[in-house]
Amino acid sequence: xxxxxxxxxxxxxxxxxxxxxxxxxxxxxxxxxxxxxxxxxxxxxxxxxxxxxxxxxxxxxxxxxxxxxxxxxxxxxxxxxxxxxxxxxxxxxxxxxxxxxxxxxxxxxxxxxxxxxxxxxxxxxxxxxxxxxxxxxxxxxxxxxxxxxxxxxxxxxxxxxxxxxxxxxxxxxxxxxxxxxxxxxxxxxxxxxxxxxxxxxxxxxxxxxxxxxxxxxxxxxxxxxxxxxxxxxxxxxxxxxxxxxxxxxxxxxxxxxxxxxxxxxxxxxxxxxxxxxxxxxxxxxxxxxxxxxxxxxxxxxxxxxxxxxxxxxxxxxxxxxxxxxxxxxxxxxxxxxxxxxxxxxxxxxxxxxxxxxxxxxxxxxxxxxxxxxxxxxxxxxxxxxxxxxxxxxxxxxxxxxxxxxxxxxxxxxxxxxx
Amino acid sequence: xxxxxxxxxxxxxxxxxxxxxxxxxxxxxxxxxxxxxxxxxxxxxxxxxxxxxxxxxxxxxxxxxxxxxxxxxxxxxxxxxxxxxxxxxxxxxxxxxxxxxxxxxxxxxxxxxxxxxxxxxxxxxxxxxxxxxxxxxxxxxxxxxxxxxxxxxxxxxxxxxxxxxxxxxxxxxxxxxxxxxxxxxxxxxxxxxxxxxxxxxxxxxxxxxxxxxxxxxxxxxxxxxxxxxxxxxxxxxxxxxxxxxxxxxxxxxxxxxxxxxxxxxxxxxxxxxxxxxxxxxxxxxxxxxxxxxxxxxxxxxxxxxxxxxxxxxxxxxxxxxxxxxxxxxxxxxxxxxxxxxxxxxxxxxxxxxxxxxxxxxxxxxxxxxxxxxxxxxxxxxxxxxxxxxxxxxxxxxxxxxxxxxxxxxxxxxxxxxx
Numbered sequence: 001x002x003x004x005x006x007x008x009x010x011x012x013x014x015x016x017x018x019x020x021x022x023x024x025x026x027x028x029x030x031x032x033x034x035x036x037x038x039x040x041x042x043x044x045x046x047x048x049x050x051x052x053x054x055x056x057x058x059x060x061x062x063x064x065x066x067x068x069x070x071x072x073x074x075x076x077x078x079x080x081x082x083x084x085x086x087x088x089x090x091x092x093x094x095x096x097x098x099x100x101x102x103x104x105x106x107x108x109x110x111x112x113x114x115x116x117x118x119x120x121x122x123x124x125x126x127x128x129x130x131x132x133x134x135x136x137x138x139x140x141x142x143x144x145x146x147x148x149x150x151x152x153x154x155x156x157x158x159x160x161x162x163x164x165x166x167x168x169x170x171x172x173x174x175x176x177x178x179x180x181x182x183x184x185x186x187x188x189x190x191x192x193x194x195x196x197x198x199x200x201x202x203x204x205x206x207x208x209x210x211x212x213x214x215x216x217x218x219x220x221x222x223x224x225x226x227x228x229x230x231x232x233x234x235x236x237x238x239x240x241x242x243x244x245x246x247x248x249x250x251x252x253x254x255x256x257x258x259x260x261x262x263x264x265x266x267x268x269x270x271x272x273x274x275x276x277x278x279x280x281x282x283x284x285x286x287x288x289x290x291x292x293x294x295x296x297x298x299x300x301x302x303x304x305x306x307x308x309x310x311x312x313x314x315x316x317x318x319x320x321x322x323x324x325x326x327x328x329x330x331x332x333x334x335x336x337x338x339x340x341x342x343x344x345x346x347x348x349x350x351x352x353x354x355x356x357x358x359x360x361x362x363x364x365x366x367x368x369x370x371x372x373x374x375x376x377x378x379x380x381x382x383x384x385x386x387x388x389x390x391x392x393x394x395x396x397x398x399x400x401x402x403x404x405x406x407x408x409x410x411x412x413x414x415x416x417x418x
Numbered sequence: 419x420x421x422x423x424x425x426x427x428x429x430x431x432x433x434x435x436x437x438x439x440x441x442x443x444x445x446x447x448x449x450x451x452x453x454x455x456x457x458x459x460x461x462x463x464x465x466x467x468x469x470x471x472x473x474x475x476x477x478x479x480x481x482x483x484x485x486x487x488x489x490x491x492x493x494x495x496x497x498x499x500x501x502x503x504x505x506x507x508x509x510x511x512x513x514x515x516x517x518x519x520x521x522x523x524x525x526x527x528x529x530x531x532x533x534x535x536x537x538x539x540x541x542x543x544x545x546x547x548x549x550x551x552x553x554x555x556x557x558x559x560x561x562x563x564x565x566x567x568x569x570x571x572x573x574x575x576x577x578x579x580x581x582x583x584x585x586x587x588x589x590x591x592x593x594x595x596x597x598x599x600x601x602x603x604x605x606x607x608x609x610x611x612x613x614x615x616x617x618x619x620x621x622x623x624x625x626x627x628x629x630x631x632x633x634x635x636x637x638x639x640x641x642x643x644x645x646x647x648x649x650x651x652x653x654x655x656x657x658x659x660x661x662x663x664x665x666x667x668x669x670x671x672x673x674x675x676x677x678x679x680x681x682x683x684x685x686x687x688x689x690x691x692x693x694x695x696x697x698x699x700x701x702x703x704x705x706x707x708x709x710x711x712x713x714x715x716x717x718x719x720x721x722x723x724x725x726x727x728x729x730x731x732x733x734x735x736x737x738x739x740x741x742x743x744x745x746x747x748x749x750x751x752x753x754x755x756x757x758x759x760x761x762x763x764x765x766x767x768x769x770x771x772x773x774x775x776x777x778x779x780x781x782x783x784x785x786x787x788x789x790x791x792x793x794x795x796x797x798x799x800x801x802x803x804x805x806x807x808x809x810x811x812x813x814x815x816x817x818x819x820x821x822x823x824x825x826x827x828x829x830x831x832x833x834x835x836x
Contacts, residue, residue: 200635204690215805216680216702217618217777226681230648262634263644264690266697269683272622272741273702276682284634284691323690359635387633 021117044082056174068168090154090414097136098165101128130381135188154414176371190381201287201328222275259286326361439535462500474592486586508572508832516583519546548799553606572832594789608799619705619746640693677704744779
């Protein structure tokens with residue numbers, strides 16, 4: 001069966017790459033996903049799946065406690081669901097991939113048009129190639145290969161082509177609220193073919209630190225919000241230490257800081273010779289797979305409240321939770337889907353996969369926590385080029401991932417050949 | 419003679435206040451000083467002085483090493499010089515005041531139009547009332563009172579009504595380069611009637627700190643420019659300590675930090691979940707009266723170079739000197755003009771004046787260093803309201819200052835009565 005899948009994939013690589021080029025050319029930043037979603041829907045339809053194209057909406061979705069997006073209107077951002085109903089009695093699987101891409105950024109840093117879809121030296125270039133239209137293609141090829149080599153499955157395969165992952169997963173939230181869940185899931189995000197059973201969640205926070213303005217020449221009459229913000233930074237560093245020292249999961253053994261606190265932005269003061277009366281810090285706190293968002297928020301608030309500084313006790317820094325958030329995700333490492341994926345990786349590639357925890361959030365958090373669908377993140381593409389100029393994906397890895405995913409679906413969903 | 423001066427001032431207060439209201443109403447932010455300067459020229463002319471109105475310009479001025487301004491074109495910003503030539507053989511004096519005002523800022527914080535010139539409860543309100551059109555009026559009244567009570571002087575009185583003090587003194591630089599210097603000077607800046615023989619200078623600096631970008635989830639792959647900027651802030655705090663510990667001048671005995679280093683602005687990073695690769699700090703370093711600007715620059719550069727941090731040694735923070743600078747100013751505390759001013763203050767007010775060092779720069783630095791005209795800063799108005807909303811000046815203080823300055827001019831320039 002492996003040989004037939006492999007042969008089918010080899011025969012269809014050229015067509016698949018040409019489709020991927022077209023998908024990359026369909027620029028799909030947030031709010032512009034419709035074009036590529038129609039391409040996906042068309043491809044799923046041709047494969048023979050039952051296709052649903054729908055716009056995420058409704059009270060349950062928009063008012064959900066984990067709804068996180070910068071907008072309420074998704075009319076140009078439909079989700080696409082493709083369903084292959086099994087013959088019955090088998091375990092079901094979700095294959096989940098997002099089509100939204102981050103902006104291209106500074107065009108001068110790109111060697112080519114970011115939306116070229118150019119193929120050279122076995123790589124396909126362009127924004128979204130690795131994150132994660134290449135992974136989506138791998139999942140679609142896996143399904144198509146199974147169907148076209150005559151496999152039957154007892155369990156259902158549900159393909160999610162979702163929007164809005166880059167802002168915190170509202171697309172997947174909608175999909176699970178619409179009932180598109182399963183017994184487990186694979187998300188072909190660019191893990192560089194590593195297997196991530198645990199996925200770090202994260203939240204953004206903003207800390208506003210108040211000082212007292214004064215003329216710089218008599219700065220002792222004021223209180224510098226910059227100096228006070230250094231105390232805040234120090235407290236956040238201490239909190240990061242405490243939070244990471246207690247993580248003993250061996251999945252993190254090669255990761256220097258399993259759940260980092262990153263302070264990404266600082267802004268304060270408005271005149272060189274005035275004592276700054278306000279500093280704003282913005283950052284991201286990693287959430288461990290076993291933690292809830294609420295626990296992490298409470299711990300950060302407690303760290304701020306525990307700062308031993310008279311001024312800050314009397315003028316506490318204000319903490320806000322804003323912007324994006326990603327729930328952490330997790331599947332038991334002994335889960336049978338983990339075992340099957342690991343085995344099929346080795347059968348296909350000839351060596352054991354690297355099994356690690358992801359350093360970033362994925363839609364696996366929403367699938368696991370809201371959709372009760374434990375998820376593994378595994379896919380082609382190098383994380384290092386995601387969100388960067390000259391993003392690319394190696395075509396051979398797409399094909400390898402497709403083969404491994406196909407074999408795993410076959411085993412998990414109770415496959416049989418004609 | 420004191421009685422005649424006092425009586426003359428009492429008789430002319432109403433007219434003088436009405437002129438000051440008009441002067442405040444002439445909005446004179448940088449580049450808009452012409453209107454108020456024409457008012458000043460007219461008043462000086464009526465007093466009977468030789469009036470020169472001229473636009474600062476020319477190579478010597480614009481290319482001067484201490485030329486400091488954000489512009490080269492002063493066509494709407496003339497200087498006004500009024501000259502009262504003495505009968506000969508006496509010491510000359512410069513009375514120096516600036517007419518440029520800082521912007522009104524947030525109008526919501528003002529109870530009235532910032533340019534109302536409104537009089538209530540013995541105060542005149544408006545931007546520039548205290549800093550320093552009120553002081554200028556005091557100096558003009560002093561001259562007028564001397565002339566109109568029939569005093570003769572042996573030495574010359576040169577009144578400077580200059581532009582551009584708020585950006586570092588280009589107006590006074592032009593005046594001294596044009597030869598309008600004297601044996602000593604009084605600058606009626608708002609000292610709240612304190613006498614400032616020494617004036618702190620200052621310079622603005624910008625420090626750019628480099629880090630290395632990375633995703634916040636793998637922040638250990640990057641180097642946070644925010645964390646590195648904290649090392650820079652710490653080094654600047656240490657430098658401030660060292661610089662201030664060596665100041666033993668008793669003038670500074672009540673000043674907690676004689677020459678502060680103020681970090682007024684911080685900006686860095688652009689995304690909460692990215693490791694920030696650049697932080698920019700902007701600040702002001704105070705310059706002690708006995709220091710040169712070059713010595714202070716060298717000391718700050720040395721402090722940066724001495725930072726014991728591997729990353730910063732390999733990626734040194736970049737220091738720039740930008741924006742405004744004010745030379746420090748100083749007159750010997752035993753100087754006869756100091757003694758005369760102190761004596762006349764006591765004679766007029768009945769108690770000893772407070773003698774201190776100023777916590778900010780004035781045009782006294784340029785007068786002292788470039789114009790060889792040692793300067794005392796002494797004037798009406800509360801420093802605390804300068805540059806703030808609802809700026810005001812107490813009218814009685816203008817009249818007191820005028821009396822004290824008149825008596826001091828009389829003594830210094832060799833006065834005689836009819």
